[in-house]
Amino acid sequence: MQKRIFLSPPWMSGDELPLIEEAFASNYIAPCGPMVDRFEREFAEAVGLPYACALSSGTAALELLFHELNVVAGDTVFCSDLTFVASIAPAVHRGAVPVFIDCDAATWTMDPALLEEALSEAAKAGRLPKVVVAADLYGQCCDYMRIEAACTRYGVPLIVDAAEAFGAKYWGRRGAGDAGMAAVYSFNGNKIITTSGGGMVASRDRELIERARKRSQQSREPVSWYEHAELGYNHRMSNIVAAIGVGQLKHVEKIIQTKRRIFELYRERLGASVGFMPEATYGQCTRWLTVMDTSAFVCPCDCSLVEEEGKGRRKTSGLTNLRTEERSQPSVLVERVRLALEAENIESRPVWKPMHLQPVFSGSKIYGGEVSERLFANGLCLPSGAGLSDVDVGRVSGIVAQLLV
Ligand SMILES: *Cc1c(COP(=O)(O)O)cnc(C)c1O
Secondary structure, eight states, X not given: OOOOBOSSOOOOOSSHHHHHHHHHHHTOXXXXXXXXXXXXXXXXXXXXXXXXXXXXXXXXXXXXXXXXTTOOTTOEEEEESSSOGGGTHHHHHTTOEEEEEOBOTTTSSBOHHHHHHHHHHHHHTTOOOSEEEEEOGGGOOOOHHHXXXXXXXXXXXXXXXXXXXXXXXXXXXXXXTTSSSEEEEEOOTTSSSOOSSOEEEEESOHHHXXXXXXXXBTTBOSSSSOOBSSOOOBOBOOHHHHHHHHHHHTTHHHHHHHHHHHHHHHHHHHTTTOEEOOOOTTEEOOOSSEEEEOTTOOOSSSSTTEEEETTEEEEOSSOOSOOHHHHTSOOHHHHHHHHHHHHTTBOOEEOOOOGGGXXXXXXXXXXXXXXXXXXXXXXXXXXXXXXOOHHHHHHHHHHHHHHHO
């Protein structure tokens, strides 16, 4: 069996270990210290925002922002439908009711027209959401000009969930973190840079970041004894893992160039028969993950894609009118490709399952939904680690091509 190819494993440059040793030598083996301060400074610089607070995860960053906005039971929160569950979970923990907004087929990120429609309806009903959370999917920014304009028109704050999109460009800017009240980043093991686990909240708003920092350390008041005027969290980043972050940060551009190259190799090899996440005209996607879209694939002989199912036969690619139970799983074709890769010890993963199809959110309101359903049914994330060699990409493409070309 060949060595396993993971979907998005960490890529270490070699600069991290000496920095970890430096952190050890300082004896700040704690959730504070000089490496945390340095990582915050250098990260803020990298995303072009003046203030940043390093945290234990991206989820923790979102939790602090929902706290900042005083999201409470019964509030509604608008959120991208096609995202990872952490975009909305901390709000729901606080009792918020999620409303999901489908994505635009041209960018796979929140559809600004649907957001406008949802906000207009909410305004008429006198129940505007407490906040809108827009997720930058697979390394691609949302169209924040339009999303921010809609939020501003209705006076609703915006959180930029850039957990998957550190390093992405929006109209030439270093990301779109300055669109909303704050932007959230993740350094989980699978993200574009990693600290093993970690996150960051960054903003133009100095006071917001100071409050987040205080709350991430149990909201301790600045006196010699433990004094608390409000309750906080234990969400601060460890000084040891911050050292990994500082080391990783030096190599972001190289990581992004590698990921974009991996995407180009996949496209060269497979682009004649399948699509990929389109790159939005307004920015540059990092291709954190290369995501294949088999919607348009037509099997030349039609045989392998038609499954016997009860008395009827149904075509399994390019499905649009799916019954509920069919919508809850990827298409037979996607599953076939995934299993063929798995048989060769290669990890791949279906496109994120839309939030409105998640059992935990059943019955939630959704604006649109067809685009994310189609992408979930027909999309597959391919191995995209920055350590992937051309030979590895060739191996993966070869297996996919056998089924699709
Ligand atoms: C990974 C991710 C998060 C959560 O980040 P963690 O650091 O894993 O807590 C939030 N939102 C999105 C879109 C993500 O992909």
